[in-house]
Amino acid sequence: MCMQLGDCRFDRERGMLIELSRDESWHLSRAELQVLTLLLEHQGQLVSKHMLKTGDGQGPPLTDASVSRAISTLRSFLGPQHEGLIETVKGQGYLLRPSNGSEYRGVNYLRLHTVPLWSALVLFGVMLAFSVFYLKHTDHSKPTQALMTSILSLASGQQVRLNLYADSSASNTLLFEMGERLSAGLIACGKSDWADVYASLSHDKQVLNMTFRGEKLDQSVLRNISISDFSRPKAFIDSAWLREVDICG
Incomplete structure (x- = not known):
């Protein structure tokens, strides 16, 4: 069974992720294969960390570090333009968005055409003021969070x-x-x-x-x-x- 994921094709039978434009392929580890399979089976739905770790229960459960590493590696394979397909739901798990993204892009498109110009200008002004306030009052010296x-x-x-x-x-x-x-x-x-x-x-x-x-x-x-x-x-x-x-x- 093959499925499209961004610019990649997932071959579940062979445990491979194939980048179509460059014709590159990666053999997925057990953790990467288990995580990606579950995300695809529940595409558009939140998948808990517990479910990602235990899988079908036939093999030993994954560790939290293995799941995090698998997610990061899969995002790396998908590339920067598609890394947002796998969304982190803080404290709960992960969600795989539909790869074409047509549903939520269409909603944003309709909203853009129904908002009056003056409302858009006011919203832009508020966002600009907030950005200036954030830059002036936020402590940027805090260390970056580890990947x-x-x-x-x-x-x-x-x-x-x-x-x-x-x-x-x-x-x-x-x-x-x-x-x-x-x-x-x-x-x-x-x-x-x-x-x-x-x-x-x-x-x-x-x-x-x-x-x-x-x-x-x-x-x-x-x-x-x-x-x-x-x-x-x-x-x-x-x-x-x-x-x-x-x-x-």
């Missing part, structure tokens, strides 16, 4: 938080791949001085920035690492790098 946070359990019983940051929720496949490699390296430590690790890619995806925070000898410690990689495919973190750079602390 994804994972809790890593080390052999010593210590837990390390890995936070991944990105400018957009789309096209972050490389960032998630680097997060998996960094997670594996930290877990292999068994014991670490770090409590929090922050990672982000530059806009051109050529520089991986990492910040490590923790305590050592009752002193707060901080370490910043930047890796440049201009090759294709990009490696950034590999076994040789992990041996050379002691990320355990």
Whole structure:
């Protein structure tokens, strides 16, 4: 069974998402396949996180992190122009909008033609005033919310938080791949001085920035690492790098 999703075609039997314009295809992981299948089966309806985790109950349930990562990866596959198809309903779950979007775009079109010009001008003025007020009175120094946070359990019983940051929720496949490699390296430590690790890619995806925070000898410690990689495919973190750079602390 194949279904259209934005500019992609979902082949459920083969577990693939195919980008039609570039003829690229991705083999979906178990989590991505389970999440996308449930969203399509309930298209236009809210699907709870619990349902996305448990699926049909025949396999082991997914974790919250696996569901979040699957949603982010699927949005990345769909591309920036279609990432809004999967809507986050805060605290409840996710909703897959109809891919053509004709229903809600048609409603907006009708409303535009029935609103008098003076009403539109007043509305524009109110929005402009609110924007000016927001820019002047809002504290923009607050840190950006992480795209994804994972809790890593080390052999010593210590837990390390890995936070991944990105400018957009789309096209972050490389960032998630680097997060998996960094997670594996930290877990292999068994014991670490770090409590929090922050990672982000530059806009051109050529520089991986990492910040490590923790305590050592009752002193707060901080370490910043930047890796440049201009090759294709990009490696950034590999076994040789992990041996050379002691990320355990």
